[in-house]
Amino acid sequence: MPLLELRGITHRFGAVTALDGVDLDVAAGEVHALLGENGAGKSTLVNVLAGGIVPDRGEVWVDGEVVRLRSPADAARRGIGMVHQHDALVGAFTVAENLALGLPGAPFSSSPGFLEAVHRRAAAASPLPLPSATARTDTLGVGERQRVEIARAVADGGRLLGLDEATAVLTPAEADALLDATRALARDGMAVVFITHRLAEVERVADRVTVLRGGRVVHRAARGGFDPATLAAAMVGAAPEPLPAGPGRPGGEALALVGLAARASDASRGVDGIDLSVRSGEIVGVAGVDGNGQRSLAAAVAGTCAPSAGEVRIGGRAAGRTGPAGHRALGLAIVPEDRRTEGLALDLSLAENLLLDAGALGGPAWGTRAPRAIRRAAAPRLERFGVTADPGARAGALSGGNQQRVVLARELGEPPAALLLVNPTRGLDLRATAFVRDEVRRLRDAGAGVLLVSTDLDEVVELADRVVVLSSGRLSGPFPKETPRAELGRAMAGGAP
Amino acid sequence: MRAIFAPVLAALAAVVVGGGALVAAGVDPAAAFRSFARGAFATRHGIGETLVTATPLLLCGLSVALSFRAGLFNIGAEGQLLAGMLCATAIGTADSPAAILALPAAALGGAAVGALAAWWTLRRGVPEVLATLLLNFVLLHAVGVAVHGFLQEAARTYPQSDPIALVARLPRWLDGTRVHVGVLVAVGAALVLHHLVERSVIGLRWRAAGAAPAAARLAGFPVRRDLLTAFVLSGLLAGLAGGIEVTGVTGRLYESPSGGVGYAAIAVALLGRLRPASIVLAALLFGALDAGCAAMERDVGVSHGLGRALEGVAIAVFLALEAGPIRERLRRRPAGAEAT
Incomplete structure (x- = not known):
């Protein structure tokens, strides 16, 4: 039984259909890559997963039952955590305070002992070294901040991690470490939804891939069946190239x-x-x-x-x-x-x-x-x-x-x-x-x-x-x-x- | 239509709530309102008081509106007005024919404070709210220093200046009132500003910078220079208000001479929806409120604070009616630091 399953998800923004009957399932212990260009519907799908958007139509199944994820907190209670392209940390807070945000009782118990315990649990669950508990997050680099977010998503009962274009903001070395960490998380039984537009990353981390274009699933493949040319064509569309109105006549x-x-x-x-x-x-x-x-x-x-x-x-x-x-x-x-x-x-x-x-x-x-x-x-x-x-x-x-x-x-x-x-x-x-x-x-x-x-x-x-x-x-x-x-x-x- | 409707409704609300407050205070509301009417508009003298009170509110309201239309949340009218009072007094009390230049000096003084705020905001990236607000305090205390020190009267008795030289006093032109030619200056300023903001090249550039700073920049407009001009002209208007007050009404500089006119002017400008023509009406409304309440205080023993409270009610009702448009303006805050 998949940990999470989306069935027939359709969502519109005004006249634009962002998602059109999308099916997706993720099992514990696998990395499922979501590939597509900008505007393909990846971000909308991620938001459905994370509880940020309640879709117009379709069902979200978690552990074999239909659920409605009404907010990120809702999703988090079911063990779904998301790391978005732009980090969602409070810059003036320390690493430990950010980790504690959203935990039960967090606003009322922020004693140093509580915060330290939160940090210790997160560090144990995190696949990557976590910055020090007392560092203010706005003094950290992009990669370090991302590690805080990943730790927050996987600690305390996190079972599904969504990474939205997570490598886009990283240096090559940091991106490498993140890809390794993603594999390590999956080995430990975590389900990972890995959103990207980079083919090389799909080949490196994914067990399965789903390609979105124009809000629809246009291609699916499993490890062993990845073909870069097919994936690229699926991503950017193999539609017949429209004829131009006539070539230009270039001058100076x-x-x-x-x-x-x-x-x-x-x-x-x-x-x-x-x-x-x-x-x-x-x-x-x-x-x-x-x-x-x-x-x-x-x-x-x-x-x-x-x-x-x-x-x-x-x-x-x-x-x-x-x-x-x-x-x-x-x-x-x-x-x-x-x-x-x-x-x-x-x-x-x-x-x-x-x-x-x-x-x-x-x-x-x-x-x-x-x-x-x-x-x-x-x-x-x-x-x-x-x-x-x-x-x-x-x-x-x-x-x-x-x-x-x-x-x-x-x-x-x-x-x-x-x-x-x-x-x-x-x-x-x-x-x-x-x-x-x-x-x-x-x-x-x-x-x-x-x-x-x-x-x-x-x-x-x-x-x-x-x-x-x-x-x-x-x-x-x-x-x-x-x-x-x-x-x-x-x-x-x-x-x- | 709505531009007129909102202020009228605000005034009505002030009357209703004010009547209730008067009854609660144990005052006969009919007598109080009769006194208010005589003090504000029902007598020749009352009309004069309304005009005289409205004059600095109008000039400062125009100052605020100009900046706001250009997207600058310049709340420095108070300080610029005080700078105008200081300069007018410094020049106007001089024992020389140059005292006649008190009014131009006031305008220059206000403009200089505006330019200082502009430098802070446009060059150093200080938010204009902060830059202008802090200068208000500087000028408030500068006035205090002046009337205890270099501008104190020769007798050295009270914290006030010598009287302004007669050549620098503004002529009065309605017998039996305190109406002075500064009223005409303020109305003239409203006409000029209306032309500048609504019908001129730089007016369009100001409004573009206020409505969409990125679009103004891409258009190739000299945004930074235009904002400097807006700051300086705003300062000039508020400084002029201070100069007119000293040379036309008080005749001297006192400690804490403004009574918050520069802040009330923000409400006047918003009540007038940042349009010069409507600001004339809003300033008259506030002027009448002030003058009428002063009369009530004199005649039937109503506390002066009630006048302020009525103004507050008028503003609150207006804001409730106009919250949408104002929120729009506040949301699109262009920071001076981004301007080039």
């Missing part, structure tokens, strides 16, 4: 990154040694799994983050440290990743949002921009991009698709020489997605150089004339767009072909 250099190194202040990973040239009339797609340096790359190109080495050239001229205003002045348009915070000011009107561009707004600072005049000027441009709402409407009142149309109306209204797009269709429905892609192709055909950074491989393959892959902050490629997806998938997963 529109945008170039020369020996670029940068790290955005809000990014977990920087980029280094980036050399890439985008000619006018072509779309270069940067594929990659999220968290491999996309934020830093985009910030350096947009100008919000000054490169620590190398340079960004726009229209053949070095942008230097001129910031977004300077980059825009050289002919760059920017469609940023998060349209709700970076692309638009949701509290401002559509007409005002069309002026969130230093060049378009113009100066001097004390000059007049009468609301009625800017609304009048905005109307035809919004119409041309298919936004039917009144120019005076708040941007926050529009749907995601229409918000992106407003961003495009601003950025593409005056055709730019170069365009940076970051995950331009994330969260959009099919019609809005098609609209965005058509506009990008139209711009390319009009002679702009387009740099598309996207974690959606389908999108990159469909749109790009050339594909490069960003992995661990470095570029590989370029790959011609006919490159098999399995090969791209392996490059994305950081493995050798």
